[in-house]
Amino acid sequence: xxxxxxxxxxxxxDEKTNRRVLGDLLKExxxxxxxxxxxxxxxxxxxxxxxxxxxxxxxxxxxxGYEVLRRLKADVDTSHIPVMFVTGLTDEADEQKGLDLGAxxxxxxxxxxxxxxARVRNQLELKHHRAExxxxxxxxxxxxxxxxxxxxxxxxxGTTLTAASxxxxxxxALERQLADGSLRRSDLRAYLESVRDAAExxxxxxxxxxxxxxxxxxxxxxxxxxxxxxxxxCAYLHEAGDSLRPRLERAGxxxxxxxxxxxxxxxxxxxxxxxxSHLVDNATAHAYAEGEAGTLAIAGRRVDDGTxxxxxxxxxxxxxxxxxxxxxxPFYTNRRGEGHSGLGLHIVFNLVTRILGGSVGLxxxxxxxxxxxxxxxxxxxxxxxxx
Ligand SMILES: Nc1ncnc2c1ncn2[C@@H]1O[C@H](COP(=O)(O)OP(=O)(O)OP(=O)(O)O)[C@@H](O)[C@H]1O
Ligand SMILES: [Mg+2]
Numbered sequence: 559x560x561x562x563x564x565x566x567x568x569x570x571x572d573e574k575t576n577r578r579v580l581g582d583l584l585k586e587x588x589x590x591x592x593x594x595x596x597x598x599x600x601x602x603x604x605x606x607x608x609x610x611x612x613x614x615x616x617x618x619x620x621x622x623g624y625e626v627l628r629r630l631k632a633d634v635d636t637s638h639i640p641v642m643f644v645t646g647l648t649d650e651a652d653e654q655k656g657l658d659l660g661a662x663x664x665x666x667x668x669x670x671x672x673x674x675x676a677r678v679r680n681q682l683e684l685k686h687h688r689a690e691x692x693x694x695x696x697x698x699x700x701x702x703x704x705x706x707x708x709x710x711x712x713x714x715x716g717t718t719l720t721a722a723s724x725x726x727x728x729x730x731a732l733e734r735q736l737a738d739g740s741l742r743r744s745d746l747r748a749y750l751e752s753v754r755d756a757a758e759x760x761x762x763x764x765x766x767x768x769x770x771x772x773x774x775x776x777x778x779x780x781x782x783x784x785x786x787x788x789x790x791x792c793a794y795l796h797e798a799g800d801s802l803r804p805r806l807e808r809a810g811x812x813x814x815x816x817x818x819x820x821x822x823x824x825x826x827x828x829x830x831x832x833x834x835s836h837l838v839d840n841a842t843a844h845a846y847a848e849g850e851a852g853t854l855a856i857a858g859r860r861v862d863d864g865t866x867x868x869x870x871x872x873x874x875x876x877x878x879x880x881x882x883x884x885x886x887x888p889f890y891t892n893r894r895g896e897g898h899s900g901l902g903l904h905i906v907f908n909l910v911t912r913i914l915g916g917s918v919g920l921x922x923x924x925x926x927x928x929x930x931x932x933x934x935x936x937x938x939x940x941x942x943x944x945x
Pocket of ligand 2: 836839840900901903
């Protein structure tokens with residue numbers, strides 16, 4: 559949504575005169591913030607609310623403008639703020655470098671005031687359009703999710719209602735027969751049979767409804783139940799493998815865990831277990847034909863001091879491009895009507911990105927199995943885990 563107050567423009571320049579000239583030029587239409595070096599600029603950029611646009615000089619002592627931009631881009635809290643270079647450097651190579659680093663515009667000094675004003679205005683307009691688009695996309699995704707929930711829940715609730723009405727009708731008829739003395743033993747037998755069938759339907763459909771509600775709650779990544787704690791990833795993967803094994807062996811599959819280094823983590827192991835569980839469920843449900851035996855593998859390794867990688871793979875049928883591209887979408891399944899609602903991988907995505915603060919990649923080719931690669935910070939930042 560569009561801010562109602564004036565836009566905040568941060569002007570970063572080590573020369574007082576330049577700061578004043580730019581400040582005077584912009585203060586009529588915008589709130590101007592000033593910074594005289596890189597450190598100050600980064601501090602102001604991290605403020606709340608953050609600036610809507612940064613005008614950045616390149617040549618400054620201590621930290622030059624390119625470095626300031628690099629640091630802004632490296633921090634998730636500031637990476638979205640558009641940065642425009644306003645600099646005495648006029649070389650094409652300098653301009654190229656600034657734009658390659660992610661600046662939205664590059665203006666050489668001396669500049670014409672009207673031009674600077676117009677370019678600032680354009681960048682702010684663009685920023686607002688982007689924010690509006692993002693908001694519209696979020697609303698559309700939410701509507702899609704709500705429609706999916708309603709659609710999924712509709713069938714079991716409808717069946718439950720029909721079965722319960724049937725029990726009531728049959729019971730009413732039986733009561734009337736009892737009252738008028740027409741009840742025969744065969745009527746009672748027929749009644750018992752039909753009520754038992756209907757009650758079984760009520761039970762199975764209510765179970766299905768409850769399990770759907772469980773999945774919907776998982777989509778909302780209600781992590782309050784998860785405990786954050788220190789653990790060794792390698793030992794944890796072996797334990798997870800051991801507890802998933804019985805379920806797999808019953809289906810005729812084997813699971814191997816490969817991880818032989820110590821990887822100390824401070825994170826949410828229960829979320830990691832739920833992720834592995836969904837991946838195992840998918841391999842058993844989708845990767846192999848009835849009666850076909852498969853091998854699943856979980857491999858863990860340290861990528862660098864702060865990052866671990868977990869690779870989950872199966873040797874099954876793989877996915878075609880259509881399935882692969884949509885696999886993480888909520889409610890995407892090619893097994894609807896067989897007890898699958900298409901939420902498993904969406905839940906995996908939410909758990910990885912929102913609870914564990916990591917990323918997930920899917921590699922799958924028809925006939926060559928499926929690989930899911932997780933990159934996870936070994937220490938979850940304080941910001942993650944709040945959903
Ligand atoms: N290991 C796999 N091998 C082959 N296809 C897979 C694999 N994992 C997922 N898929 C495909 O991706 C789709 C989406 O998976 P997802 O876990 O989101 O939903 P689902 O398993 O169909 O339903 P649910 O998880 O709600 O039971 C599946 O329907 C299937 O087509
Ligand atoms: Mg699934």
